[in-house]
Amino acid sequence: MSPPQPPRRPRPKLDADNRAFWTGGAEGKLNMMKCGDCGEFTHPPRQICRHCQSENMAAVAVAGTGEIDTFTINYQAWMPGLEVPFVIARVRLDGVPGVVLTTNVVNCDVNDVKFDDKVKVAFDEQDGIWFPVFEKVA
Amino acid sequence: MGQNTEAYVTGIGQSEVGVRLTRSPMGLTKDAIMEALADAGLTLDQIDGVASYPGKSHGYLGFSPVGVDEVIEQFGIKARWHSGAAEIPAQLSAIASAADAIHAGHARHVICFRTVYEAAAMSRPEEFPPLRREHVEGYSQWTAPYFAISAACWVGQYAMRHMHRYGMTREQLAQVALNANRNALRNPRARAITKKPLTMDDYMAARMISSPFCLYDCDRFSDCSTVIIVSAGDALDEVKATPVRIAASAGRVDRWSWDQAEWMASYATGPELWAKTDYKPKDVDTVQFYDGFAFFPISWLEALGFCEIGEGHRFIEGGTRIALDGELPLNTGGGQIGAGRLHGFGFAHEAVLQLRGQGGERQIPGDPKVAVATSGGGPLAAALLLARD
Numbered sequence: 001m002s003p004p005q006p007p008r009r010p011r012p013k014l015d016a017d018n019r020a021f022w023t024g025g026a027e028g029k030l031n032m033m034k035c036g037d038c039g040e041f042t043h044p045p046r047q048i049c050r051h052c053q054s055e056n057m058a059a060v061a062v063a064g065t066g067e068i069d070t071f072t073i074n075y076q077a078w079m080p081g082l083e084v085p086f087v088i089a090r091v092r093l094d095g096v097p098g099v100v101l102t103t104n105v106v107n108c109d110v111n112d113v114k115f116d117d118k119v120k121v122a123f124d125e126q127d128g129i130w131f132p133v134f135e136k137v138a
Numbered sequence: 139m140g141q142n143t144e145a146y147v148t149g150i151g152q153s154e155v156g157v158r159l160t161r162s163p164m165g166l167t168k169d170a171i172m173e174a175l176a177d178a179g180l181t182l183d184q185i186d187g188v189a190s191y192p193g194k195s196h197g198y199l200g201f202s203p204v205g206v207d208e209v210i211e212q213f214g215i216k217a218r219w220h221s222g223a224a225e226i227p228a229q230l231s232a233i234a235s236a237a238d239a240i241h242a243g244h245a246r247h248v249i250c251f252r253t254v255y256e257a258a259a260m261s262r263p264e265e266f267p268p269l270r271r272e273h274v275e276g277y278s279q280w281t282a283p284y285f286a287i288s289a290a291c292w293v294g295q296y297a298m299r300h301m302h303r304y305g306m307t308r309e310q311l312a313q314v315a316l317n318a319n320r321n322a323l324r325n326p327r328a329r330a331i332t333k334k335p336l337t338m339d340d341y342m343a344a345r346m347i348s349s350p351f352c353l354y355d356c357d358r359f360s361d362c363s364t365v366i367i368v369s370a371g372d373a374l375d376e377v378k379a380t381p382v383r384i385a386a387s388a389g390r391v392d393r394w395s396w397d398q399a400e401w402m403a404s405y406a407t408g409p410e411l412w413a414k415t416d417y418k419p420k421d422v423d424t425v426q427f428y429d430g431f432a433f434f435p436i437s438w439l440e441a442l443g444f445c446e447i448g449e450g451h452r453f454i455e456g457g458t459r460i461a462l463d464g465e466l467p468l469n470t471g472g473g474q475i476g477a478g479r480l481h482g483f484g485f486a487h488e489a490v491l492q493l494r495g496q497g498g499e500r501q502i503p504g505d506p507k508v509a510v511a512t513s514g515g516g517p518l519a520a521a522l523l524l525a526r527d
Contacts, residue, residue, distance in 0.1 A: 011272075
């Protein structure tokens with residue numbers, strides 16, 4: 001028997017709130033929902049600002065850089081074929097105060113990930129969803 | 139004389155706790171209800187309220203296979219008040235809601251129950267189909283795409299941050315599991331879950347799940363029903379058990395999020411609990427803290443002011459202060475790590491046993507009068523302050 005294929009990433013259902021976030025990678029953009037009135041970001045993204053209740057919201061491309069806020073090295077294969085270990089992290093985004101993204105830190109040894117490491121976004125595309133993942137900045 | 143609208147725990151019951159049990163979920167629920175009624179000296183026709191968390195979980199039956207409506211129907215309860223809700227602060231909020239219903243005069247004797255069947259359900263997938271969805275929706279869309287599928291991955295990140303900021307070590311974290319193991323070995327109802335002593339060497343050699351958590355830092359799926367009966371103060375002459383007053387309850391979340399919130403909801407809930415009572419942390423004789431993962435009790439110690447924030451791991455270091463004969467006995471029945479994932483209600487059950495002096499081989503010494511029971515972690519948090527007057 002051949003080993004199971006690595007699983008696909010669980011897919012979000014696209015809607016008006018989240019589409020720009022999950023598809024922005026097609027243009028190389030990390031899009032975050034920003035209020036045109038108070039200037040604050042709302043994440044998870046919504047059509048109404050969670051800070052001032054304005055409906056003047058738009059997805060804007062942010063720098064895509066940030067720092068490791070915290071992380072865990074995951075060793076358990078939660079799905080058949082899932083390759084372990086791998087890093088799950090929360091990344092503080094530059095220029096997006098108050099927001100962290102849960103993500104994977106990829107393309108490095110799991111033991112090389114440290115708190116406050118600088119990272120930048122990359123995209124892992126699967127069937128039209130562009131999953132923002134992060135790499136360490138050399 | 140005014141009415142006594144205080145709320146009291148007057149009966150507790152629990153089914154067998156097992157792994158892959160074959161008795162039905164309603165059968166287990168019946169076992170727990172009957173034990174609690176006998177404990178209280180009440181009969182079904184005196185019950186006029188029913189509460190549970192989170193209500194029947196239709197998409198994933200093992201998580202919550204029995205709903206409030208079904209219990210009302212099965213046992214012929216003439217319910218003047220009932221609630222089976224998921225969007226409340228956490229598991230024990232079902233008991234807090236019952237207390238509120240008592241305060242308001244909506245009911246006199248409320249059965250609060252939580253039935254779990256995850257181990258059995260996983261072993262019988264044809265009968266209990268696992269959750270399969272084409273898409274991840276709701277909050278899980280922000281975590282599951284990164285294979286952060288278990289709460290171990292979400293909570294592990296809070297625990298890792300504690301290590302980084304405050305210097306928590308795995309040896310300190312281990313005290314939660316070692317304490318749970320010692321206490322569970324004295325708990326007859328934990329025998330299906332904990333069978334042999336755990337050493338620090340065993341702990342350090344265990345396989346990792348999601349750092350810093352190893353296998354022993356995680357609670358274990360089990361099958362069980364737990365029942366807490368809450369009664370009105372002016373109905374106490376109808377019950378025979380020693381009543382334990384629900385002196386205060388709290389549950390608070392500032393952001394319902396497993397990642398955007400810098401602090402888990404426990405940290406807002408702890409001060410909220412003390413704001414509602416004249417009791418102080420120094421009055422507490424035992425704490426029963428939710429331990430779905432071993433970091434949670436450490437966070438509850440800090441959140442409830444038993445130590446400063448960032449000191450919880452030092453509080454439990456070496457395990458003596460939280461042992462059965464220590465200054466603040468923790469999870470005296472083994473918690474969920476040692477005695478099974480009863481999903482919150484086990485902590486209230488154990489607190490009441492201890493306050494009544496019915497802990498058997500695990501009874502804490504002295505004359506305990508005040509306990510705190512909590513449930514939840516991450517964006518879920520509820521705390522009950524229980525007192526024997």
